[in-house]
Amino acid sequence: MIYSTELFDKAREIIDERRRRAEERTSLRLNAFEKAEPRYRALKQEMIDSVRDALSSVNMDRESAEKNLIRQRERNLNAQREIKALLRAHGLPEDHLETKYTCPKCGDTGSVGIELCSCFTELLQKLAFEEANQKSPLRFSTFADFRLDYYPDTPDPALECSPRAWMENILNVCKEYAADFDTNSQNLFMFGETGLGKTHLSLAIAGEVIKKGYKVIYNSAQNIFSELQKEYFGKTDSRGRFESMVLECDLLILDDLGAEFSTQFTDAALYNIINTRINMRLPTIINSNLSTKGIEERYSRRISSRLIGEYLGLRFVGGDIRQLKSDE
Ligand SMILES: [Zn+2]
The missing domain is CATH 3.40.50.300 (P-loop containing nucleotide triphosphate hydrolases)
Structure with a gap:
């Protein structure tokens, strides 16, 4: 089926708006949790640091690099586990700080790789039918x-x-x-x-x-x-x-x-x-x-x-x- 550029733009706008809203909601939850749980910020920093330190493995000899990677991975996982425990302690679900997209497949971007995501083509179709029935x-x-x-x-x-x-x-x-x-x-x-x-x-x-x-x-x-x-x-x-x-x-x-x-x-x-x-x-x-x-x-x-x-x-x-x- 061939769609007009107008319909394409309309679908694009709707998908962009979905993503904006989903991300806005996540950042509201993040801010609220940071305020409620001061330790969260330090743990988040710990995760960032562990990734940075893991990257420094490239300058090490093979044996030290392997050891370092294992250590940083452990550090990162520990921080993640602690964040989940904190969330549970606050009576929140473990995925509370993750962004909940309408379409988890494409994260509300409308595409997967270079292909249009099925959520985008479904939306196009829905808009076309609405227009036809107007x-x-x-x-x-x-x-x-x-x-x-x-x-x-x-x-x-x-x-x-x-x-x-x-x-x-x-x-x-x-x-x-x-x-x-x-x-x-x-x-x-x-x-x-x-x-x-x-x-x-x-x-x-x-x-x-x-x-x-x-x-x-x-x-x-x-x-x-x-x-x-x-x-x-x-x-x-x-x-x-x-x-x-x-x-x-x-x-x-x-x-x-x-x-x-x-x-x-x-x-x-x-x-x-x-x-x-x-x-x-x-x-x-x-x-x-x-x-x-x-x-x-x-x-x-x-x-x-x-x-x-x-x-x-x-x-x-x-x-x-x-x-x-x-x-x-
Ligand atoms: Zn999608």
Whole structure:
């Protein structure tokens, strides 16, 4: 994945700040301990002296040098042991004076040797996903605030139950989907008229899946296509980054498919997204106001056959929930 220099700088800043804070905390602890335990300073000096005296071995004959090295090493270890004993006597852990970095592997420098540390690349990825999801329509929807009482409780002969019972079933499917989510989860196609809770439930799934640490892209089909288009025609400096996130994220949620302004570009992009993710066996959730019949009419056969054949269809029913909400 390719990241913009802007994102790089942002990640660098965060890592530098982590290191600064960790070192600041250590020096506060050091100062406090020095005040509480006057012997500490002398022991620290003893350790420094032992290293200096060990280095003087280079001017000695071999036998004396070996003896000196053993002696200085012993001196150094004794000082270390005494410091640990002092810490224990003060009721402090033995590593109290060591710097506790967020990433012990690189000491919050962001690199190990000449390689970027994994903490740095993980942070870059996290920032990129946050940036990609910034334009999501609704940020907070949960299963808990999904109101089944908005759906009519009277039996509907076409459903062989009430819309409420039907939607309760859909709600449970979505809850289970989120709870059991992994990158082998199936694709979902949520369809039904506007205002029946498709966006709400897919956002609730997104929230749960993100909490589990998976990388999720959530956005309207229109926004995703226009970002891809900008990138494709070189109007951003992200060079394929957004496209690889859309194609390779653990869960992609494409909201409101069918509302986009359809062009040759959007049709090709949609096919590429659906097809690539099926081939990579990565789950996708697509929401649409179009029925399966509407999908067949609107999109080419290669798109509609995959959407209908490879996705679990969830039909949303009931009255317009948004109308009920605004009437309250
Ligand atoms: Zn690191």
